[in-house]
Amino acid sequence: MAHRELENDRLPIPNGWFAVAFSRDLRAGDVQPLRYFGQELVLFRTRAGQARVLDPFCPHLGAHLGHGGRVMGETLRCPFHGWQFDGESGACTQIPYCERIPPRARVRVWEVQEKNGFVWVWHHIENKPPEWDFPALPEFEDDAWSEPRTFDIVMEAHVQETHENNNDPAHFQFVHGAPQVLPTETHFSPDSTHYRIVSDYTSPQLGGEMTLQLVRDSWGLGLSSVRTEGLPGAGLLMFSSTTPVDEDHVHSRWLFTSTMNMVDLAGEEFMKGLTTGVLQDIPIWKNKVHRARPVLCEADTHIAEYRRWVRQFYSTPASEAAPGKGASA
Numbered sequence: 001m002a003h004r005e006l007e008n009d010r011l012p013i014p015n016g017w018f019a020v021a022f023s024r025d026l027r028a029g030d031v032q033p034l035r036y037f038g039q040e041l042v043l044f045r046t047r048a049g050q051a052r053v054l055d056p057f058c059p060h061l062g063a064h065l066g067h068g069g070r071v072m073g074e075t076l077r078c079p080f081h082g083w084q085f086d087g088e089s090g091a092c093t094q095i096p097y098c099e100r101i102p103p104r105a106r107v108r109v110w111e112v113q114e115k116n117g118f119v120w121v122w123h124h125i126e127n128k129p130p131e132w133d134f135p136a137l138p139e140f141e142d143d144a145w146s147e148p149r150t151f152d153i154v155m156e157a158h159v160q161e162t163h164e165n166n167n168d169p170a171h172f173q174f175v176h177g178a179p180q181v182l183p184t185e186t187h188f189s190p191d192s193t194h195y196r197i198v199s200d201y202t203s204p205q206l207g208g209e210m211t212l213q214l215v216r217d218s219w220g221l222g223l224s225s226v227r228t229e230g231l232p233g234a235g236l237l238m239f240s241s242t243t244p245v246d247e248d249h250v251h252s253r254w255l256f257t258s259t260m261n262m263v264d265l266a267g268e269e270f271m272k273g274l275t276t277g278v279l280q281d282i283p284i285w286k287n288k289v290h291r292a293r294p295v296l297c298e299a300d301t302h303i304a305e306y307r308r309w310v311r312q313f314y315s316t317p318a319s320e321a322a323p324g325k326g327a328s329a
C-alpha cells in the first residue's frame, strides 16, 4: 500500500528573493507581523519611507515587535518596555529609562528591496548576502500601462512545484483545458538565474485568429512574469512572486497590468484566465508527492531542464560542503 509520507521526497526551503508584501499595502508607519520561511518576522515602513524587515523577538524580554510595535522615525519601538531598534542596522538606539545600551541589544536585519510593486526579502539558509538580482520591469513605470490589479493566495504546495508548472506544457491540456499542447521553446543561459519560455497561441478574443506569443520569464525560484507579444501597440503583463511560508505552504502574489488601450477589452479576462488557472492547479499540488527522481518521457525535456536549473537555489547540505568538518571532535 502506498503511503504519501514515504513516497514524498521532501524539498527544503530554497534561497533567493521573495516578496513579503505588495508595496502599496505598506504605508509609512505601518507594522506587520509576518511568517515566512518557517520563521517569524516583522515588516515596517519608516517615516522616511524605507521598508524594513527584522527578526521580531526583542533581545530584552522577548516581546514580538510585530504585535504592538510602533514606528518611531527610522526605528521600531518594542511594545513591552519601549526599546527602539534601528531598521537599517538592527541596533538598539534608545532605552527610554536607561542611559547605557547593552552592546548585545540588537536584532537581525533582513536584506530588503522594493521593485515591481513588491517588498522583497533575501532568504538564504546559511545567511549569505544576496547573490543575484532581477530587473525592474519598465511596464510598472510607464503611464501607458494601467494601475496594476492584485491577487494573492496561500496554498498547500512547495515553490519548486508551483514554478515547475511553467515548464510543463502538457499539463495545460489536461488541467487547464487547453485545446492542444502549445508549441513551446525554452531559452536558458547556462548558470543564469533567468530563463524564458515562449509559446505560440491563437486567441479568439485578442485579435481574432492572430498568432500571439505567450512569453514567460523567470528570474529565480518563484519570480515570474507572463507577457503577451504580437498585438501591435498593446500588451498584457502578469508579474508574480511565490514565497515559502514553510516547507509545505506558499503565498503567491500577482500583479496584472495592461496597456491602457487594452484595459477594458482584455484586462479582466487576462486576470481571470490566470487566476482560474491557478485554482485548477491547487488540487494537484495539494495531493501530490514530490518525486526527486521522476520517470520522465521524451516529451518532458522542459521539466528535465527545469530540474537542473533549480539546483542553484539550494544550499549544499553542510555535511557535503565541508567533508570531515565537525566530525573530528
Ligand code: FES
Binding pocket: 058, 059, 060, 061, 062, 063, 078, 079, 080, 081, 082, 083
Ligand atoms: S521586551 Fe522589548 S523592550 Fe522589553
Ligand SMILES: [Fe+2]
Binding pocket: 165, 171, 175, 176, 277, 278, 281
Ligand atoms: Fe498550471
